[in-house]
Amino acid sequence: MSLKFTIIYHKESKWYxxxxxxxxxxxxxxxxxxxxxxxxxxxxxYLEDAPKEEVARFTDTPFVETIEINKV
Structure with missing residues (x-):
């Protein structure tokens, strides 16, 4: 079974x-x-100890969107 997760990366000082x-x-x-x-x-x-029900919900492809908000 293939599981898909969203990962967010950012740089902090010398680390990602x-x-x-x-x-x-x-x-x-x-x-x-x-x-x-x-x-x-x-x-x-994490997944080694996660309940099977929790793991099963990650078989669909996630949808991520970036939006821009103009400061008022």
């Missing part, structure tokens, strides 16, 4: 921070590639 809002899992790395590897590992560890 990776956040999975679907699960509330966060990781980091000194490079973007390391942060990607680390968040995958963190998600895999």
């Amino acid at each position: 921070v990776a956040f999975c809002p679907d699960l509330g899992v966060t990781s980091q790395g000194e490079t973007l590639e390391k942060a990607q590897d680390n968040i995958k590992e963190a998600i895999e560890l």
